[in-house]
Amino acid sequence: MVMWVFGYGSLIWKTGFHYDERVVGFIRGYRRVFYQGSTDHRGTPDFPGRTVTLQAFPGELCWGVAYKISGQEDQKKALEYLEVREKQYDSKDPDSMTPAINGVMVYMASPDTRTNKNYLGPAPLEEMAKQIIHAEGPSGPNRDYIFHLENALNQLGCDDLHVRDVANAVRKILLEMKTGL
Numbered sequence: 001m002v003m004w005v006f007g008y009g010s011l012i013w014k015t016g017f018h019y020d021e022r023v024v025g026f027i028r029g030y031r032r033v034f035y036q037g038s039t040d041h042r043g044t045p046d047f048p049g050r051t052v053t054l055q056a057f058p059g060e061l062c063w064g065v066a067y068k069i070s071g072q073e074d075q076k077k078a079l080e081y082l083e084v085r086e087k088q089y090d091s092k093d094p095d096s097m098t099p100a101i102n103g104v105m106v107y108m109a110s111p112d113t114r115t116n117k118n119y120l121g122p123a124p125l126e127e128m129a130k131q132i133i134h135a136e137g138p139s140g141p142n143r144d145y146i147f148h149l150e151n152a153l154n155q156l157g158c159d160d161l162h163v164r165d166v167a168n169a170v171r172k173i174l175l176e177m178k179t180g181l
Helices: 072-085 126-133 143-157 163-179
Strands: 003-007 022-037 049-069 092-095 105-106
Touching: 003 072, 022 143, 022 163, 049 072, 049 105, 049 126, 049 143, 092 126, 126 143, 126 163
Parallel strands: 003 105
Antiparallel strands: 003 049, 022 049, 092 105
16 A cells, blocks of 8 residues: 655655655645644744644645655655654644545644644734744744745745745845845
8 A cells, every 4th residue: 555645835845754756736625824833843832933734715726745655664654754743733634525646644733722732823914924034943944934835836836825925925024124124
């Protein structure tokens, strides 16, 4: 049996496990949103960064990359790696509706703050951008995360409006900080 893992955030450009095949694809009925707090990679418990999760949204497509992992040992290592890396996500969706590839695992965060203490939820664009600019964790500045994600999506030929809007808001504030406006 093979295992498929779908990446819609940093897994697009920074996999971290061995895979046999990489397929560009999408999940139907979801959109990517900067609603998940990161206190272990792109922020701290005192100042969480913002990373993406999925939000159910009829008619939307969330583009990303599915990774095929065939070998049993590779699957075991990938799951061990992902359980550490994605530990702040509190649910896994083992299938999407009418998938072209069955059995795709997707890590996502629920908006239930009882089970997901790091869920930040929606905020005004400027507020998200300011939080992203100032947050930094062991994996680096939160702003690097959004710029890497934007670049990776552009390389896939995917224009994600939410990612672009947040990235542009971050750029605008950084420019204002640099020029003293």
